[in-house]
Amino acid sequence: MSIEILNITKSFDSFKALSHIDLNIKTGELVALLGPSGSGKTTLLRIIAGLENPDSGSIIFDGQDNTEKSTQDRKVGFVFQHYALFKHMTVFENIAFGLKVRPYKLRPGKEAINEKVNELLSLVKMEELAKRYPSQLSGGQRQRIALARALAVEPKVLLLDEPFGALDAKVRKDLRRWLRKLHDEYPITSVFVTHDQEEALDVADRVVILNQGKIEQIGTPEEVYDNPVNPFVYHFLGNVNLFHGRVHEGKVELGSLKLDVPENIGIKNKEIVSYIRPHDIEIRVKDEGEGFIAAEIVFIRAVGPIVNLELKRLDSGDYLEAEISKEAFKSLELREKQKVFLRPKDFRVFTPEDYVI
Numbered sequence: 001m002s003i004e005i006l007n008i009t010k011s012f013d014s015f016k017a018l019s020h021i022d023l024n025i026k027t028g029e030l031v032a033l034l035g036p037s038g039s040g041k042t043t044l045l046r047i048i049a050g051l052e053n054p055d056s057g058s059i060i061f062d063g064q065d066n067t068e069k070s071t072q073d074r075k076v077g078f079v080f081q082h083y084a085l086f087k088h089m090t091v092f093e094n095i096a097f098g099l100k101v102r103p104y105k106l107r108p109g110k111e112a113i114n115e116k117v118n119e120l121l122s123l124v125k126m127e128e129l130a131k132r133y134p135s136q137l138s139g140g141q142r143q144r145i146a147l148a149r150a151l152a153v154e155p156k157v158l159l160l161d162e163p164f165g166a167l168d169a170k171v172r173k174d175l176r177r178w179l180r181k182l183h184d185e186y187p188i189t190s191v192f193v194t195h196d197q198e199e200a201l202d203v204a205d206r207v208v209i210l211n212q213g214k215i216e217q218i219g220t221p222e223e224v225y226d227n228p229v230n231p232f233v234y235h236f237l238g239n240v241n242l243f244h245g246r247v248h249e250g251k252v253e254l255g256s257l258k259l260d261v262p263e264n265i266g267i268k269n270k271e272i273v274s275y276i277r278p279h280d281i282e283i284r285v286k287d288e289g290e291g292f293i294a295a296e297i298v299f300i301r302a303v304g305p306i307v308n309l310e311l312k313r314l315d316s317g318d319y320l321e322a323e324i325s326k327e328a329f330k331s332l333e334l335r336e337k338q339k340v341f342l343r344p345k346d347f348r349v350f351t352p353e354d355y356v357i
Helices: 041-049 091-100 110-123 139-152 169-185 197-203 221-226 231-236 326-332
Strands: 003-012 015-025 030-034 056-061 076-079 157-161 189-194 206-211 214-219 241-248 251-254 257-260 270-276 281-284 293-301 306-313 319-325 339-344 348-350
Touching: 003 041, 015 041, 015 214, 030 041, 030 197, 041 076, 041 157, 041 189, 076 139, 091 110, 091 139, 110 139, 139 157, 139 169, 169 197, 189 197, 197 221, 206 221, 206 231, 214 221, 214 231, 231 270, 231 348, 251 270, 257 339, 281 319, 306 326, 306 339, 319 326
Parallel strands: 030 189, 030 206, 076 157, 157 189
Antiparallel strands: 003 015, 003 056, 206 214, 241 251, 241 270, 251 257, 270 348, 281 339, 293 306, 293 339, 306 319
């Protein structure tokens, strides 16, 4: 089931939640709607589901206009953040519920319902818990049952609203891996909302990044992370250091640094802001000359395989973050208050007009 979202706009009183949203989702694709609170991602999901009506625009399923159809007629499955399981029903009864309440002419027989529920219990690896009640399950198990219940009615589209938001970090990571594997085995067009960048990049086929009711960028996880189109996307998808400077005579000048201008940036002889990820900063303990900036190590966090460094530039007083491997850290014999020399290994350039963070 493909989904076309055409020129969708939605306001709540004076607040514009969505502004002229256009998006095509392919059949069988797993798409993440990613953005900060208030960006419009949940509103868009609810409009796809038919739980909200847009002020203008259309929702098209497989070429058919569904904008005026009810949620039931759209045949979508919806999984909420807080499970929404029936406490008085067993796991088996929860999954079977959607099948049992179908109109009489469309309702499967008891044997067919039992077969379908057992198939889904096997799919979500919960066969042994069929007779338990929600209160007897962990948060991760409840969410898997909520997903199985949504799949029981064989929806054409599966919609998930912050499905792992109420779970702790370890369970979220396990469920993300499980959902990706499940989607590969049981392909269904799926859209999920999250504000967790790692979750979106880890699970989705494509990521749609929203901000203030507009789409900032659409692409694969690799595309949006490696080639952000603007400062908002760059900043939202991970930690970043800002170097203010200018482009002059074909070089990016960042304080004492002079670097080659990145290809195709189309900026000449003007002020710029360079965005540099912490893992893209090279560190030396000896003065290597013009290509490096002097800094002092302010703080070291050496827990795990990656060592995080907080540094203070000696020329401008600006604070920076850098990440290096534990092996490199030991090899360089770094310590707090030590003077070191920095150089970006990779960076992106934007003009101050683009700088909106």
